[in-house]
Amino acid sequence: GEDVEQSLFLSVREGDSSVINCTYTDSSSTYLYWYKQEPGAGLQLLTYIFSNMDMKQDQRLTVLLNKKDKHLSLRIADTQTGDSAIYFCAEKGYSTLTFGKGTMLLVSP
């Protein structure tokens, strides 16, 4: 079955880089995603990566994919206080997305 694991909490200082990690189990996943959820809001797609890619960069965001280890990471450069939120890793199975439990990122000034 599909299962997505994430560390639950990360605390960084403003201006530092943040790295959020995720492991997944479904080797047939075609796409892997990072969603962001701010307090009291729904999830918002941040970025995604196709399974035949190793890396994708999008402004301050860098996604790294290690298919051999089924490991996905999201790096946020120059983390800002506005980046404080919960970040969900998700994989696309047969028909829909399976989400991890989320990593709460706290950015302190």
Place this chain on the structure above:
Amino acid sequence: EAGVVQSPRYKIIEKKQPVAFWCNPISGHNTLYWYLQNLGQGPELLIRYENEEAVDDSQLPKDRFSAERLKGVDSTLKIQPAELGDSAVYLCASSKRDRGRVGELFFGEGSRLTVL
């Protein structure tokens, strides 16, 4: 472009009472999802619609939960009767078939249910 709209945002009821949530997806999105999000957890799929057809409802507790999507646009999710364990956030999401962005779901703000 208007986003996914859900109502009510908050609902407090006593156990054994019924409750209903409403969702209006983004115009043109043929796929609609209801997710359950418990505190400290990621969203879990309850039901997925393709137009008006429920194509994946395997995780929907059918003894007390029901959903409908008449005319393939708006959708309602009902719980009757509600139990204490149903306290959670119910998220609606929609998507359209787009080869370039497969899997991009647009979420509403959610309906937070508290069962006393």
